Amino acid sequence: MSTTVEIEDSEKFQSAISSVRSDDGELVRQSWVLIGHVDQNPNMIHIVDNDNSPGAQISGFVSGLQEDMVMYGLLRHSVTVDMSATIKFIYVHWIGSKVAPSKKGRYGVVHGSVKAIIGDSHLTIETSSLDDLNLELITKQLEESSGVYNKVLENDQHGLPERGFTQHQVKDKKKTVTGIVVPTGPGIKVDDDVLTGIQNVRDDENPLTWVAAGYENGDVKKPLVKCSEGSGDTEEIREILADDQVCYILYRKTEIVHEVPTIKFIFITWVGENVKPMTKAKVSTKKSAVQDIFKTAHFTLFMSSKSELTEASIKSAMSISG
Known part of the structure; x- marks a missing residue:
């Protein structure tokens, strides 16, 4: 089986992706596109639904996810950086909790191809739980990745607040890919x-x-x-x-x-x-x-x-x- 995917109605697909990424019209808005497999064929994807209207809500995207399917999404959301609205893009890899293990393997081999077609994002969410797509949680993650989420931690030894990093203390390490600013992944210490x-x-x-x-x-x-x-x-x-x-x-x-x-x-x-x-x-x-x-x-x-x-x-x- 091929590890790449084809697009059903490529013009419609690209138009939907572009509408989410476009800055035309209102800058501050939520918009999204939901992508699925045609007749559950791992090598064919299409647009299931999308919303780029002024009143679009991410909750509309979440309501379209199905527990017995593997689906994908590109979400547009804004966070406030230095008192200005900044657009962020979220890539969602949805693996329904009722998808059979054998099917997960079939879809897993094409995931890289799907992600490459959808393009870059600031945050990736791979999940089988709707709880992970809570807007408040997503916003918090985007703020943390941008360095604007201010943490105040308790010092266990002295009982004094210990300020965490803010945006002005640490600058994001970023790279530009196809016009989108994407932060690099966090480093991990390994034993x-x-x-x-x-x-x-x-x-x-x-x-x-x-x-x-x-x-x-x-x-x-x-x-x-x-x-x-x-x-x-x-x-x-x-x-x-x-x-x-x-x-x-x-x-x-x-x-x-x-x-x-x-x-x-x-x-x-x-x-x-x-x-x-x-x-x-x-x-x-x-x-x-x-x-x-x-x-x-x-x-x-x-x-x-x-x-x-x-x-x-x-x-x-x-x-x-x-």
Whole structure:
């Protein structure tokens, strides 16, 4: 199966995307476009709905999401920076909670192509929960990524407020792509045991077949540390997953292709069903940085339920990825 997608009615598609990105008319407005697969064909996408009217609301986008489908969206929203409205774009990768694990693999291999077509954004949200698409939560994430969200933390030792960074203390690191200002992903500190574990899994002579890493004490602001590792399969991996934790797994799987053993690497992002919406949003901003740490994989999977992680679902994804 191809890893790229085609567009049904390309003119309509590009017009809808352009209308969300356009600054013509009112600068301060919410607008959106909802994209889906034609007849659930992984290699064909189309516009499901869009709204660029003065009264558009992101809630209209959310109401169009379906639990048994993989869908995508581009949202336009504004945040206030130095007392001025600044437009931000949000990319949504919606994986419905009722999408079968085998279908997730089929859609996962084309996700990169879909995202490239939609274009750059300031914030990426990959989710299967409507709670993650709360406008207040989205606004807060955009403000934090812009450096304008002012945090006041309590100092545990002295009981005194400790001011966090504001926009005037830290400047965004940004790059310009096709006319859109996009902040680079946040850096992540990594424990040496994680890097060693990744190296061991990638070594065909090493008996280890997987390594899992998570944030220290479950705090996404802290470094990535090794949670566990093993020489078994998905059944062994499922044992270390928790419903309230975020975990990243690199899994080495051997398949037989034309009677020849072939190694495939699978990168799995685990976000448990009981992880708080704010934590999920922060995880989405670290996605690129984490993938850089684990390096190239033959395919990636996003999971939130243990029932999704089986040898059958992995085999299905592997057969689709070729």
